[in-house]
Amino acid sequence: MGHSKNILVAGGAGFIGTNLIKSLLDQDHHVICLDNFLTGHRSNLMHLEDNSRLSILEHDVIQPMDMQVDMIYNLACAGSPPAYQADPIHTLKTSVYGVENLAQLALKNHCPMFHASTSEIYGEPLNHPQQESDWGNVNTLGIRACYDEGKRAAEALLFDYKRSHGLDIRIARIFNTYGPNMQADDGRVISNFINQVLRSEPMSMYGQGEQTRSFCYVDDMVEAIQALMALASAPASPVNLGNPSEYSMLEIADTIASLLNCRPQLVFKPLPEDDPTRRCPDISLAQTLLDWSPSTDLIHGLSRTIAYFKNQL
Ligand code: NAD
Ligand code: UDP
Numbered sequence: 001m002g003h004s005k006n007i008l009v010a011g012g013a014g015f016i017g018t019n020l021i022k023s024l025l026d027q028d029h030h031v032i033c034l035d036n037f038l039t040g041h042r043s044n045l046m047h048l049e050d051n052s053r054l055s056i057l058e059h060d061v062i063q064p065m066d067m068q069v070d071m072i073y074n075l076a077c078a079g080s081p082p083a084y085q086a087d088p089i090h091t092l093k094t095s096v097y098g099v100e101n102l103a104q105l106a107l108k109n110h111c112p113m114f115h116a117s118t119s120e121i122y123g124e125p126l127n128h129p130q131q132e133s134d135w136g137n138v139n140t141l142g143i144r145a146c147y148d149e150g151k152r153a154a155e156a157l158l159f160d161y162k163r164s165h166g167l168d169i170r171i172a173r174i175f176n177t178y179g180p181n182m183q184a185d186d187g188r189v190i191s192n193f194i195n196q197v198l199r200s201e202p203m204s205m206y207g208q209g210e211q212t213r214s215f216c217y218v219d220d221m222v223e224a225i226q227a228l229m230a231l232a233s234a235p236a237s238p239v240n241l242g243n244p245s246e247y248s249m250l251e252i253a254d255t256i257a258s259l260l261n262c263r264p265q266l267v268f269k270p271l272p273e274d275d276p277t278r279r280c281p282d283i284s285l286a287q288t289l290l291d292w293s294p295s296t297d298l299i300h301g302l303s304r305t306i307a308y309f310k311n312q313l
Pocket of ligand 1: 010011012013014015016017034035036037038039040041059060061062074075076077078079080083094098116117118119173174175176177178183
């Protein structure tokens, strides 16, 4: 990326945000972490707070903001289903008003903007693996719609800003990502399973556990996000980012139990409404465009995540 830049990371106190900020500071950039601390925590940034190139700003992206920056990363939005469903109207406002405020800021600063979209825009996928050309199959009225439809509206809004105002927008459709700095209690499957085993509790398996997801280790994701921002110009479409190795939740439970040297103990609970049955990214566009592929396999990524949560205890 060349010389040091002034970079805004909205949602920077969250899981992916803190990992991204660490990498940006390591490259000598100045970072403004803007966050309303809904799901992110100051403690996530504690080890970076001494760095004079990091400033932390408590702010909700729903409210307009003004500052001088060279680059914007927008990660602001609760990522875990229980967290984004807790105040669904706020989630929708974050994805629409918040995204518009950041788009306005990017235009004012004539700078590129990254936006974290999601595999959720594909809903219950009609094609497998999911490609960027798929239009998605989302229940517009269900309990996940605040997030899925919010992220779809954000993509539409950002592409209208691109067409109408020339916004330099780079959108990643992020597939399930995991690793250090996930909140132990935010309800996602990998953090839930690991922490349940560490507390000698059974793992909470929703449905029969046959639904699949494809999990990407956070370092690989942070590398891809920055590669997208390093492109000389914005791609014509959003880009899938994720690790295409696909596992059922039963396989995930077995793998976590074996890494923790125990037999898997499960308690079965109802499958949440509209929980997608399968999900796997086609990452050929990212591979071509970014010359990137994930390099951390599940065993190594889970081992590092387990070490992080053990240390947290
Ligand atoms: P996270 O919940 O850990 O972090 C989100 C951060 O945004 C938190 O610090 C939260 O306090 C902040 N935030 C939420 N609403 C805000 C608002 N209105 N104003 C300011 N700050 C706000 O989630 P994450 O896993 O780090 O996800 C980061 C981004 O990536 C999100 O946009 C999410 O939708 C997207 N994403 C994540 C995944 C994943 O598997 N982690 C998958 C797909 C997409
Ligand atoms: N899940 C589960 N037990 C949990 C949490 C989640 O079985 O304690 C399931 C969930 O129903 C989904 C999958 O794991 O099928 C991934 O859930 P997560 O919330 O991590 O991500 P998302 O649903 O957004 O893909």
